[in-house]
Amino acid sequence: MGDVAARRLDLAGTRSFAAAGAGPERRRRLAEFNAAWLGEVWADATESLRQPPASGIALAAVGSVGRGEAGPLSDYDLVLLHDTRALTNDDITTLADRFWYPLWDAGVRLDHSVRSVSQCRTVAADDLTAAVGLLDIAPVAGDAEVVAAARATVSHDWRAQARRRLPQLVEAVAARHHRHGELAQSLEPDLKEAHGGLRDLTILRALTEAWLAERPRGEADAAYALLLDVRDAVHVVTGRGRDRLGREDHDAVAALLGHDDPDDLLAAVSDAGRTIAYALDGTLRRAGQSQRARVLRVGPRRPQMVPLGYGLFESDGEVVLGSGSLVETDPQLPLRSAVVAARAGLPISPTTLDNLATKSPDLPTPWPATARDLFSDLLAAGPGLVPVWEGLDQHGLVDRWLPEWAAVRSRPQRNAVHRHTVDRHLIETVVHASGLVRTVGRADLLLLAALLHDIGKVRGAHDHSVAGAPLAEDVMRRLGHADADVAVVTGLVREHLTLIELATRRDHADPATVDAALAAVDGDRDRFELLLALTEADAVAAGPKAWTDWRAALLRQLATAVRARLDRTGGEPSTPGERTAYETELAATTASGDAQIPDEIVRALAAGDPHVEVVANGGSWRVDIADRDRLGLFADTAGLLAAEGLVVRTAVLRTLDGAAVNEWHVESPSGSAPEPERIRRGLARLATGDRGPLGLLERRRQFARRRAGESGLGLPGQPRALVVPGASTDATVIEVRAEDRPGLLHDLGIALAKSGVSVRSAHIATYAGQTLDTFYVTDRAGRLLDPGKVAQVVAVVIDTCDAG
Incomplete structure (x- = not known):
């Protein structure tokens, strides 16, 4: 770093940030330093000329330096400005060299040009970015009148060509x-x-x-x-x-x-x-x-006012109030204006919003029914809600309706899944929920739950779902909703993560999974459909990482299992060993959907030839694999898929007549479909003890280790493995959280096999480089693990994660 940069950083030392209002003073000092230093360099350069010009040439600055707003290490954007009559071309070239080189030698970042006034005008006419920059051109040293002439000329042309x-x-x-x-x-x-x-x-x-x-x-x-x-x-x-x-x-x-x-x-x-x-x-x-x-304009122009109802008009692409609007007496007028604007897909004029915010009276508490209906209409407006809500929020109207909103406004989400701040995510969720209202019985409750589902994401909240439920209850009561409706929305807020967690981390064929889903809605079908729609809207609004094809498919599969239970029992919990017809089919079916293995596959398996079939599923693939059941088959398959560059999302493992009939859902970061013949050949070689097909996996591991070492990043924390009590009646459920790496699922499969444990199903999720895997395991006889075995398996799993 050069002396000049060091001096600028010194002027902007840490103490200059402490006092209130220190920013303008800091930038003033930096501007003074820039002017003084550049002036010194300019003086040295001009004095070395044989005939230093008295006028007609100047040093000017544009950008942040020209505006006096430069930061400690901002670039210098400078123009050597001249009147062509002041110096010859040779003199101008000499002066430029004598001025620019000391700046380069000082190590500053420099954007420079040499122009006459007329050239500034030409450049501004041809280059929009240059024109906007030259509007801020300011004198630094030399003849200030030349700079003033250039600025006046560019500004005149800018106004003349504005249209x-x-x-x-x-x-x-x-x-x-x-x-x-x-x-x-x-x-x-x-x-x-x-x-x-x-x-x-x-x-x-x-x-x-x-x-x-x-x-x-x-x-x-x-x-x-x-x-x-x-x-x-x-x-x-x-x-x-x-x-x-x-x-x-x-x-x-x-x-x-x-x-x-x-x-x-x-x-x-x-x-x-x-x-x-x-x-x-x-x-x-x-x-x-x-x-x-x-x-x-031909003569005096009158504004074109298109009536929209309720004393509101469209004027020049904005919603405005008419002259006879009762702003000071109608507390519902802001809501009416918002509904009209959002439905029309128009923003509300800032002047109108100012009038509504400063002159309209507050709504009574609780709100009257007409106000509640207007609020529901606003939430149901679709994409037009986003800009209208932003205008309402900028002018303080949202805070008047929902004081809780202030705590989530602009709140960041340090989560790889989310693409928006908390408040914007809530509005986006409402927009997506508005497209699902015909799938539920109470559209208004769905939209309110969408608006409030993350209202508990405030500083210090350990579980935002739990923290948000009482806040949602307060809002619902302020809006004047009936107790039953308050209970529904409060419950939806509390449980809004339940279905997606069950869908992606639990075995849908296990009756306990369906029990947990029904418990979240008290066994009520209407509430289940509301929670299902909220879950989808929340995931879609979060972004493409939260709503992938495989997650959507898993949620649909869980919904089918829950509806089957509701059709049969009305939502009553299962008894031990009891399954619905759908659950039984899901647990026993082969990947192809038949209860029996086709004869040709049986003959192939007898000859030691695995059967592999790949089925496209939107942006993901289902890989159906039938092979002779053997110790380590799960680990070998996981390792082979990882070696092929595939990311496993779910594995459902079944055994029929001594054959393993397994279903793997995978994604391909490269976009290439899995090749069934390569997978088949790889499994056949692995069954003979040939580990060659996993060679590419080891190279992927080495590359990942090298990148981790070059980054210098340490592990974000120790891996964790825990048992999920009550998650299944006929398997032990172990949840693993660790740093993801190539082949981790393969390593875990080997560790479980060596521990004498069978994997019934595995549900894989990865976020921000961290894996959250759930394994349904039994002993070799298909029974739950005893406490001693559970402790041994948990320890082995943690050691395996650490070993990477």
């Missing part, structure tokens, strides 16, 4: 947002380029400069200052001029900015990003309105 360039600007902004994502919804946000980032406020300034719209101030400026502070802190803690807040920097940046918890930092950054994004989106709409007004 033509606005569509280009909108398209460029959308493309940038698509590349860099939404700042508010990222755990590693790009503070500059993402939607809601620092560059978006530069766009706001450009729109204002074009006289197309007024720039929102107040909250937008405060949000911008916060992001600048975070950017400065990133520079200090990393020693690099980064704009991305990486996961590895969360703790240090949070501490530097005075946050006790890095999640509080991320919530503040998310809030700031949402504020800026909301301001930009609204300003772009108003700029478009202004542009259309210029195009259409």
Whole structure:
């Protein structure tokens, strides 16, 4: 690091982050340093010329340096600006070399150009990004009038060409947002380029400069200052001029900015990003309105008002209040406005939201029935709910209706499955649930449960489902719902993870699994269908990692088993050894769906030739394998599939007439389908003791170990193995949590086989590099393991996980 960079970091030392309002003062000092140092270099460069110019040439800055907002390690974006009459081309070249080289020698990051005023005008006309940047051009040294002339010329052209360039600007902004994502919804946000980032406020300034719209101030400026502070802190803690807040920097940046918890930092950054994004989106709409007004204006232009009902109108793509609306006397008008806007797929005008937030009276507690109905209509509006809810939230109306919302607003989720903050995830869940309302008897309760299912994800909550249930109850009572409905929604919130956990971690053919699913809904069919729909909506809203084809298939399979029990017993718990017809079929069926093994497969098995069939299942595959039953077959199959690069999700193992008839559900990260002939040949070789087919697995293991060593990352914690009591009446259920690695399932299979344990089924899940595997095991005679054997198996499993 050069002396200049070190000096800038020293000016932005850790103490400069401690005091309130320290950010603007820190950036002022940095701006003064930048101006002084660049001025010195400029003076040295110009004095060395034979005839130093008195006027007509200057050093100018654009970007953060030009705005006086540069961070400790921001790039220098400089322009050597000249009037072509001031110096010859040779003199300009000489001056540029004498100025740029000392900057490079000082080790600073430099973006530089040499331009005349007319060239600035040409570049701005041809390059949209350059035009926006040159609007902020500021003098650093030399003739300030040249810089003023360039800025005035570019600004004049920008205003004159605003109508033509606005569509280009909108398209460029959308493309940038698509590349860099939404700042508010990222755990590693790009503070500059993402939607809601620092560059978006530069766009706001450009729109204002074009006289197309007024720039929102107040909250937008405060949000911008916060992001600048975070950017400065990133520079200090990393020693690099980064704009991305990486996961590895969360703790240090949070501490530097005075946050006790890095999640509080991320919530503040998310809030700031949402504020800026909301301001930009609204300003772009108003700029478009202004542009259309210029195009259409022949005489005085009257706004086109399309009535939407309830005193609300569509005007220029926004919902606005009519002049006769009773804002000050109708407490339900905000709800009516939201319903109308969401159904129409339109945002509510910020001015209208301000009026609704500041002038409309509060709803009484409990809410009247008409207000409850309006709220249900709002939740049922579909995708139009998302932007409308954001506007309501930005203007404080959501807090008035749901005070509990403040605790989950912008709350980050450090989970590889989730793609949104808690509050946005809740709204996305409602949107997806609105497409499932015809599958349930009470659509309103489904939507309310979707809105509230993660309301307990607050700081300090050990189990957010349990913590959320009383909060959901408070909300339901405030809204005025009947006791029975309160109990249903509260129960759905408490149990919203139960079905997906049973579907992915338990054996659906085991009556105890169905018992657990029914216990979560008190044996009630209507509540089960509500919980099933909520489970699907929650997973879909979480993202593609939470709602894969195999997880959807497992949930459908569990639902079929539960419905079969409900049809037969009305939801009563099973008695020991009792199965429904579906459970019996599921437990005894072969992979192909027949109760008996076909004769040709029997003959092949007798000759020592395994049978393998691959069935496509959306984005995953089912691999049906029939082979002679033998010790270690489970481990060999798991190892072979891992060697082929396949990820096992579920294995269901059955024995019929001395033959193993097993069903494996796998995914292929490469996208290539499993090759049944390769798997068949590999199993045949393994049965003879030839371990050659597992050679590729060992190479995968070595590669994984090398990568782990190069990363320098330690294990996230010790592996755990525990018995799940009551999960099955005829098998011992062991749950294993450990760091995932190639061949782990193979290693566990070998360990269980050596322990004298049979695996009846295995249910595999992996999140963020951590595996959560559930094994249904018995002794060789098919009985539950005794306590001593359980302790031995648990110890062996832990040792096997540690051995990797």
